[in-house]
Amino acid sequence: MDCQDILRDYNCQGAERYTIHNHFIESVQPLIELIDSLRLIGIDKDIDLPSIAVVGDQSSGKSSVLEALSGVALPRGSGTTTRCPLELKLRKFKNGKWTGTISYSGHRERFDDPLKVDNLVREAQNKLAGNAVGLSDELITLEILSPDVCDLTLIDLPGISPVPVHDQPEDIGDQVKSLILKYIAKSETIILVVVPCNVDVATTEALRMAHDVDPEGYRTLAILTKPDLTDRGAEIDVLNIVQGKVIPPSKGYIIVKCRGQSDINNKIPLSKAMEMEMQFFRNHSYFSSLQNDGKASIQCLADNLTKELVHHIKKSLPYLTEQIHTKLLTVERELKNYDQCPPLEEEKMGPFLSEVIIMEFSDQINELSITGHSKDKNIYALLRPEFKKWDMYLRGTEVSFTAKVYQMIDKYNEMHRGRELLTFSDFCEFESVIKDYVAALRDPAIATLKHIVQNIYIVSKIINDIQSRQEAKVEKRIKEFIDMEQLVFTQDKILQQKLDASNVPQKTGIDYCHENLYDDDDTILNSKGCALLDTRYLVPDRLVLYHEIIYQRLTDYAPMLIILFMLKDAAKILQHQMLEIRNGADVAKLLKEDSERGRRRADLKQHLKRLIQAQELISKRF
Numbered sequence: 001m002d003c004q005d006i007l008r009d010y011n012c013q014g015a016e017r018y019t020i021h022n023h024f025i026e027s028v029q030p031l032i033e034l035i036d037s038l039r040l041i042g043i044d045k046d047i048d049l050p051s052i053a054v055v056g057d058q059s060s061g062k063s064s065v066l067e068a069l070s071g072v073a074l075p076r077g078s079g080t081t082t083r084c085p086l087e088l089k090l091r092k093f094k095n096g097k098w099t100g101t102i103s104y105s106g107h108r109e110r111f112d113d114p115l116k117v118d119n120l121v122r123e124a125q126n127k128l129a130g131n132a133v134g135l136s137d138e139l140i141t142l143e144i145l146s147p148d149v150c151d152l153t154l155i156d157l158p159g160i161s162p163v164p165v166h167d168q169p170e171d172i173g174d175q176v177k178s179l180i181l182k183y184i185a186k187s188e189t190i191i192l193v194v195v196p197c198n199v200d201v202a203t204t205e206a207l208r209m210a211h212d213v214d215p216e217g218y219r220t221l222a223i224l225t226k227p228d229l230t231d232r233g234a235e236i237d238v239l240n241i242v243q244g245k246v247i248p249p250s251k252g253y254i255i256v257k258c259r260g261q262s263d264i265n266n267k268i269p270l271s272k273a274m275e276m277e278m279q280f281f282r283n284h285s286y287f288s289s290l291q292n293d294g295k296a297s298i299q300c301l302a303d304n305l306t307k308e309l310v311h312h313i314k315k316s317l318p319y320l321t322e323q324i325h326t327k328l329l330t331v332e333r334e335l336k337n338y339d340q341c342p343p344l345e346e347e348k349m350g351p352f353l354s355e356v357i358i359m360e361f362s363d364q365i366n367e368l369s370i371t372g373h374s375k376d377k378n379i380y381a382l383l384r385p386e387f388k389k390w391d392m393y394l395r396g397t398e399v400s401f402t403a404k405v406y407q408m409i410d411k412y413n414e415m416h417r418g419r420e421l422l423t424f425s426d427f428c429e430f431e432s433v434i435k436d437y438v439a440a441l442r443d444p445a446i447a448t449l450k451h452i453v454q455n456i457y458i459v460s461k462i463i464n465d466i467q468s469r470q471e472a473k474v475e476k477r478i479k480e481f482i483d484m485e486q487l488v489f490t491q492d493k494i495l496q497q498k499l500d501a502s503n504v505p506q507k508t509g510i511d512y513c514h515e516n517l518y519d520d521d522d523t524i525l526n527s528k529g530c531a532l533l534d535t536r537y538l539v540p541d542r543l544v545l546y547h548e549i550i551y552q553r554l555t556d557y558a559p560m561l562i563i564l565f566m567l568k569d570a571a572k573i574l575q576h577q578m579l580e581i582r583n584g585a586d587v588a589k590l591l592k593e594d595s596e597r598g599r600r601r602a603d604l605k606q607h608l609k610r611l612i613q614a615q616e617l618i619s620k621r622f
Contacts, residue, residue, distance in 0.1 A: 028151045028306055029092075031313045034617060036089060036153060043614045046607060047323050048188040050312045051155055052305060055180050055206045056194030058159035061225030064258035065194055066156055068277075068298040069305075071148050071270055072100070072117040074156075075125075083129040084136045085183070086121065086156040093145040104128060104140040117142065135175050137182065148271075150302045152309065154192070157183060160205045177209065185213045190251075190312055191220045192305070197238050197255070198229040202247060210249075217249035221308060223301060224255040227287060228280065235286035242295055251308065254301045255290055257281070274298055321618055328611040331604055338601045379567065383452065387559040390448045394441070394551050401437050401547050405540045408433055430539060431488050438485040438550060445478045445558050452562060466573050470565045477561050481554070490549050496524050498545040504538060 035049055043049065056062035063074050063081065070090055075081045084104075093099070100117060101110045104124045111120070121140065129136035135158060158176045169175070184191045191210045195201050201224075210220045230238055240246055242253040257280050259273040268276070277298060281291040290296040408416060408429065416429040453471050 031310050032151050041613045043610050048186040050188045050316045052190045053155045053183040054192045057206050058161045060194045060196050062194040068258045072114045075122050082158045083125045085139045087141040088154045089143040090149040090152045091145050099145040101143040193222045196226040197224050220249040221251040222253045255296045256298050324614050331608045335604050386452050391555045394555050405543050434488050435486040442482040470570045474561050474565045492524050504541045
C-alpha cells in the first residue's frame, strides 16, 4: 500500500485512513519481530543487524518526527536531549490497549500511561549518562504496543551540535559524531536523516555524515521538516530538493509537518496534529503536489520506512544466515581447544569434577608417580640432569676437603695439639674437619631442591599447597641428614671394605696376608692391625676414604628424598584429596576459572549460544 492509497483512505474511510492492510501487516510483523528477537539475544554483538538509525542536527525536528511516528512525547528542550541511543520499537496491537516497556542496563519496567514516557526516558538517560550533560553509548529500548502505530523499529541518536551549550564538554560534538558513526557506518543500517526546510540542505552536518559512509545514497532516506517555516519564495527550492534535483539520495525525500513548540504549548494532541498536517499539504499551493506524489506526511513516512526496513531485512537474510553459519563453525572449532575445561553449566559441574578431573587426573598422577611420564614429558628425564649436577658438586668437593685435612695436619702441633703426647693425635680435631665440611653441604643441597621445585615442578593453584608442604618436608629431612652426617659414623665393615680396596695398607709396608691382623671373621682389623694404620701421615688418605662414604650417602639420599616426597608422596596426597574433594565442596567455586583462558572460553560459550539461538530463530520463522 503506498501513500496515494493512504490518501484515498483518508478521504473515504475517515478514522480508518491510517490503517495498514492486514495482508501487509502479516508480512511485516514476522520479519521485524525476527530482527527484534535476534537483537534481544544479543546477536548484534557478533553480526550487524538491519536497522534504521535516525540522525539530525540539533533543532532539526528529529524528536517531533519520532513523536509523530510513535504517538508519545519524547524528551525535548535546548541542548542535547537525546544522550543515549534510544531504540524505539513500535508494534501494532490491534485489539489491545496501549502498553509501554522501557529496558536498559538490566532494568525493565512496564507501564500503561503514555504520559510517563518523557520522565522514564530522562530517568534512564540520567542513570546511564549521569545527571549532567554527558553521553553514553548504552542502549535504551522503548517498546510501544498500540493499535495506532505501524510495525517499525528505529534507533534515535543524539542531535549534532556545532558548539557546546549548557556546560557541555568542549568535545561534545566529537562525542556525538563518534556515537552516530558507530551506527550509521554499518552496511546493514538504513540512515534516516532529518533536515529542516529552512536551512541550506547541502551544508547540514547530518547529511554530510550520511554521505561520507553512504556516498551512493543507497542506505539514506532524507526527511524534510518544518515546511511551514520556509521563507516566502523558497518553496521552489524545497520542491527541487524533495524531487531529488539538489542532493539525490537513492531512497529519496519525504516532507513532513509535525507539531511545533507553539502546538505543544497549546496542548494540541498528536492525533490532531496529524490531521492538521494532512490539511496543510492538501491546501498548500506548492507542496500539495508532493502529497499527490506520495512524498509528504507522517503516514507516508511510516509506510515507506516500514517497507524499506522489511525490504532491507529480506535482502539481508541470506547474508545474515551465511554469517551466522560461518561464525558458528569458527566458534565451534575454537571451543574444541577447551574440551577438557570445566563446563559453565552448574548442573554439569559435579559429574565433570567426579569423572573428568578426579578420576582422570588421579590416573594421570598415578602414572606420573610410577613411570614419570606426563603427556609429552618424562619427569625423571628432567630430574636426572639436576641430580647429576648435585653429584658433580659433591665429587668436586673432594679436592678442597683433602686440602683442608692436609692443612690441619701440617699445622697440627702449632694449632690443634692439646694435652696428648708427641706423635699422638686427637680424633676430635679430625672429626671437626669432617663436621665443618658436611655442614657446608647443607645450603647447596637445599639450593638443589629449590631449583628443582622452581624449574621442574610446574603445578596449578589446586596442588600448590601440597607442593609447598612436601618441599618443607624434604628441606627438613635434608637438614636432619646433614646433622646425622656430622656424627662421623659408619659401620667398621664398610670402612674396612674401603681400606681393602685402597692403597693405604701398602703404605705401611706390612704384608697383611702373613700376619695375624684380623679378628676371627677375617674381615675387620684387630687392635694390632689398627695400630699399624694409626699414623698421622695416613690420616688424609683414611679421611678421603670416609669422604667417599659421605659422598655415596649424600649423592643418592638428596635425590631420593626429592623423588619420595615431591613425586611419590605428593601424588598419593593429591589422589586422596581429589577423591575427597567432591564431598561437601563448593563445586562452582572450585571449578571457576579466573584466568584469561577461562574468560575467553566463557565468551565463546556465550557466543556459541547466541549463534545457535539465532540459527534456530531464522529456521523456525522462514
